Amino acid sequence: MSDVALDPVVDSTPRRPRLFRNPWRKPWGLLLVTLGYLLWSLIPVVIAVVFSFNAGRSRSTWQGFSLRWWTGEPFDALFTDPSLRAAMFQTFRLSIITVLIAVPLGTAFAIGIDRWHGRPARGANFMMLLSFVVPEMILGVSLFLMFTQLIDNLIPLGTTSQILGLATFQMSYSVVIVRARMLSIGPEYEEAALDLGARPGQSLRRVLLPLLSPAILASVAVVFADSVDNFVIVRYLSGTADSEPLSVKIYSAARSSPTPAVNAAATVMLVATITVVLVGYLLYRRFSKGQEPADVGGFAQV
């Protein structure tokens, strides 16, 4: 650190401008950037939600409040247009089934990989991490080529292949979340249970799974929200128009002539994901009470 002391800037305290003299001054510049960023990141979304209630066809000029894009005309509004309604059901169907597959598989994998050591374990773990970081585009195109080339029409493009693809991509999320929890609780509780005479199955059911429940819950919320929002994989695997979920409809509409019904569709996705994540977060806080500090950052980082 000697060169720091020799630095002329450090020695010239009296000549330093007033701004830099007080180390406890309010960081106005940073505050402005942060506020600016928060407004920039959220206001467009708020405006998009508001415009789903626009009375006119435009999604950029406000023409008064109405519900016509939600429940109005039979072929334009979200809840009455048959194709948008079908897309809404498809979104929820895909997401729920994906949660039911990806979370149990991911949880079991995380438990096993935490206890199983050795070369094959490292290989399996590497494959799982690879599926976590690989760009979605690569996985999407690969699955598309597999379902259309390798197992030609054995599993046609559509709901089944969409679910298979989504579950593949989402499994690693629940592995990462549950694994982090496994590392933080350690093996002691389970060993105590086994010492006290529990059989392995009992210690799993009555000690390990309850301890893991906050992480399992968090991964249900994250996997559900992410599946609702998923676009790249479900689009490549959707085949015909009737297996397209809301996200794909938004993409197609945004490229042609969108109406505020698209804003309404996006709002439904927004409400669904935010609700699930908030409920998940509140339950997570309840479940992990007294076990570890469960702050927002921790929840977000898993």
Add this chain to the structure above:
Amino acid sequence: MASAEATAEPQGGKRSREDQAAGRGGAWFPRWYWPTFTLPGTLWLVLLFILPFYTVLSVAFGTVEPLFRTPLPVYQPWYWSFGTFDTTLEKFYVSPAIYQEPLIRTFAYVFAASAICLVVGYAVAYYTARYAGRFRVPILLMLVAPFFISYLMRIYAWQSLLQPGGYVDDIWGIFAEPVNWLSGKPVTVILGLVYGYIPFMILPLYGSLDRIEQSMLEAGRDLGASPFHTFRRVTLPLSKPAILAGLVIVSLPMFGDYYTNDLLGSQNTSMLGNLINLAVFQPGQGQEAGSLTIVLMLIVVIPMGYYLRETRRAAERA
């Protein structure tokens, strides 16, 4: 499961002590007990992650049906031919190199967008970690929110704002001539990418800056360093792993991104992802799609490898 419980009685003192020392509680479990847990997930990934990528190789290095040019994949590596893959590669550098511009553009956009993500993200993360005080939780909630708002909705929202006659035009029009933002302007696409992926930069940075002890900074100040020096010599080195991780996390999906450009740009701003996306849906371009996917894979393999290595190291330290 019943058989697992039956055979899992404690066996022999010696092995038990060994395994307990290793912290695995292995005495209670037969050797195959834990691997069984990972089996379903592993099989799933082999069938739906490894096999699909092998299909890509087989399509790209296979042949095509001559009339409709539909791919005829070749699954035996010893029959693979690299002729068509070479033809695709040549489109990147042999004139008329029709893929060259999109490739250069991809790198330029990803670089610019990642750099902006880093600068803005660092400022936001720094403020939140150090100065947010009682507003920390609400700010964090707002920082996390974009993760759970569909990427497409967020870009669609900007598309509406940037339309001719939209709100951006209204404000811009006060100061300058109106600009058609959606006519294939690089700046729109780059800012779109920043908007889409910057949350992935902020959270790891926040996590790392939040862990730096206040006392470290005070020590730096006490020892005579200026605020700038304290930042450069203490804070910045301590947050370097998070910076690199953040750069990898934002740039990986950007390389494969095509929808940002589809919604905010035009053909003049198309990227590698757009090339792949077009090839996937064009009849007779299946093999091209496979070859371009391999190119994308080759580009991202280095940052991916770096990220995996760092994750492993972090896990070993824990």
